[in-house]
Amino acid sequence: MFLRLIICLIVTLLFLHANGPAAAAERFITVASTTSTENSGLFQAILPLFERAAGIAVRVVAVGTGQAVRMAERGDADVLFVHHQPSEEHFVADGFGVRRHDVMYNDxxxxxxxxxxxxxxxxxxxxxxxxxxxxxxxxxxxxxxxxxxxxxxxxxxxxxxxxxxxxxxxxxxxxxxxxxxxxxxxxxxxxxxxxxxxxxxxxxxxxxxxxxxxxxxxxFNPYGVILVNPQRHPHVKTAEGQMFIDWLLSPDGQGAIAAYRIDGQPVFFPSADKDTP
Amino acid sequence: MTASDTERQHTADTASILPLRVRDICFDAGGKRLIEHISFTVHAGPCLIVLGPNGAGKSLLLRLCHGLLSPSEGTVEWVEADPIRARSQQAMVFQRPVLLRRSVAANAHFGLRLRRVPRLERQAVVAKALRQGGLSHVANRAARVLSGGEQQRLALVRAWALQPQVLFLDEPTAHLDPAATRAVETLLKQFHAAGTKLIMTTHDLGQARRLADDVIFLHRGRLLEHSPADSFFAQPHSAEAAAFLNGNLLW
Amino acid sequence: MSEFRDAFRTAISLLVNFDGDLMAIVGLSLLVSLSAVFLAAMVGLPLGAAVAACRFPGRQAVRVLLNALLGIPPVVIGLIVYLLLSRAGPLGALGLLFTPTAMIIAQWLLVTPIIAALTQQTVSDLHDEYAEQLRSLGVGSLRAIPTLLWEGRLSLLIAVMAGFGRAIAEVGAVIIVGGNINHVTRVMTTTIALETSKGNLALALALGMILLLLALAVNAAALVARDIVNRLYG
Missing domain, CATH: 3.40.190.10 (Periplasmic binding protein-like II)
Structure with a gap:
């Protein structure tokens, strides 16, 4: 009897996970990023704009850059958004990422x-x-x-x-x-x-x-964004992840970054290469 | 247990599981021999009292007969060959009543529910047993808040509700006052009159005189006498039994 | 000391205004921890009772293991679950990482040994008291498990509540396997950690007060339930 109850519960929980409190059957991507982007309040300011425009929710896991890189290497994120250029270049060179794009900088x-x-x-x-x-x-x-x-x-x-x-x-x-x-x-x-x-x-x-x-x-503190390589991790949401990167590099995204202020002071400065998107 | 088993046990179940044959049993624990080479046979009918001073091995002997303990040597055999049926025709009441943290009625129902007695039949049996035990008025109270005497009566009622052929009782009145003891003895006489075989230990001589038909006298793990009550109390064979009856403790 | 006053004021205003984000976070905390504790009880209660009441090969080993697991840090559990559920891990294909389900699994692993070990202790005592009577009534040791659990229900509720306390207060495991994703896996404790790291100490403390209130409410509900059961069944 216990066993049957447990099985019922696990099934229920799996449903719960699927339909979760995060709204039914939404499209989402997971972004491995750093505490600085999260703690500065940037994501809270700009992500809703993208989510509304694209209909894709962005789930940010904010950890240190080192941990974020390793998380992305394991395939636990679709997009890597961090601030240590040598690590980022290494990540791409090792085949874990598709390509690194400059997004913004601060200091x-x-x-x-x-x-x-x-x-x-x-x-x-x-x-x-x-x-x-x-x-x-x-x-x-x-x-x-x-x-x-x-x-x-x-x-x-x-x-x-x-x-x-x-x-x-x-x-x-x-x-x-x-x-x-x-x-x-x-x-x-x-x-x-x-x-x-x-x-x-x-x-x-x-x-x-x-x-x-x-x-x-x-x-000088530059931030880069990288799509996790789908050849390495086939489950990566390539289309959605790329849409997010394209938006960040687009005039809309760059404008949103520039517009984010704390106490009237700019926090990040957009730096996307105009030719990239 | 299948439905037909239940049927057999509770309606058409009349074949006696007695006699019980105890053959040359010993029981060792902690490197000591606590029961030494005891043999006897118990037949249906008379109330058997196991007498002896503290530490004689009375409780052990009862547990060995009931099957709660296995003898280190020797055998305990019921004439009933099916051990499950033999067990289902026995019940035991302990020195301290072990009641469940439920209502009085639920305690009485417990054993019957285990034996899958249908609900309606169960209710009838339990109501009757509670009435007999004088506990009907507290049927819905929590069992654990009853007085000591009431608790022991409930333990008896619970055992009795199983309608066992053999009822083991291990010093059931050792912790009770005289009035409660009398109430328990009255119940036991009723059970006996209804045909249940009672096998009971006690160190209370007065109680033994009131209830016993047969007596087994134990001393330091040995069976010294097994005789009808009248002759035991009038003319004990062993010096130890005589000393015990005279109130000289033998230890 | 002004932090405490501010925190108190913030906590009250959050509660009075029925802050939407806060309610979602509280809801998720309860959902995750109550599910985890329920599952842990489903496993821990019978397991603890079996270890107490049944003789089986490896019983001592299970007992030692349960007690050892009591001391395992939540972060380690989180790490193990993370490595299992990670895309590169053996269960990666399920895609459960960074979901409430992953958090439930981690808390379940954390709480089961607590409930099992406390159950083992309670049922062990009960078993000493009941063993002969139950065997006399023809109750085998497997069948005795539900009976003993029911007899120990009052103490066992405390065991389950202890498990709930550990689950709802835990941050190390859920932040690793949940990722503290806003609106998805953000619970009370991870929010407190986040607000602390933003230097919003008063807000973090206010959330801590609300968490305490929540734990109090759940415990009170459990005690009321216990009294009702007690009155019904004696």
């Missing part, structure tokens, strides 16, 4: 406590800022999670010639968490950290933190 900023013990406020050179933080052994919170932001931070330390691995656990703290959590930690500790501007602008628990270094071209 990273170094944030830290207002009283700025390392004295980096107003520097134009991000590397110099990191050197001063290290020299002063001021607490710096790293994402430490293989995300796009983390990868960028590591390469900046390398450029500065500082071995943060040796300092791990002392003034260099790895949160192993998303951007928001890392900002919460930095805010709580009065520490420095590297963040993308979108998450920063949408972040509501800044406490004593302010932007100290911005504008260095090495802080």
């Amino acid at each position: 990273f900023v170094l944030v830290g406590p207002r009283h700025d013990p390392a004295g980096i406020g107003g520097l134009a050179d991000a590397i110099e800022g990191l050197v001063r933080i290290a020299a002063r052994q001021a607490v710096f919170v790293s994402r430490g999670d293989d995300s796009g932001t983390h990868k960028r931070e590591v390469s900046l330390w390398q450029a500065a010639g500082i071995d943060v691995v040796a300092a791990s656990g002392t003034w260099y703290r790895e949160s192993g968490a998303g951007m928001g959590t890392t900002l919460n930690i930095a805010s709580g500790m009065g520490a420095y950290t590297l963040t993308d501007r979108g998450t920063w602008l949408n972040f509501n628990n800044r406490g004593d933190l302010v932007v100290l270094v911005a504008g260095d071209r090495r802080l």
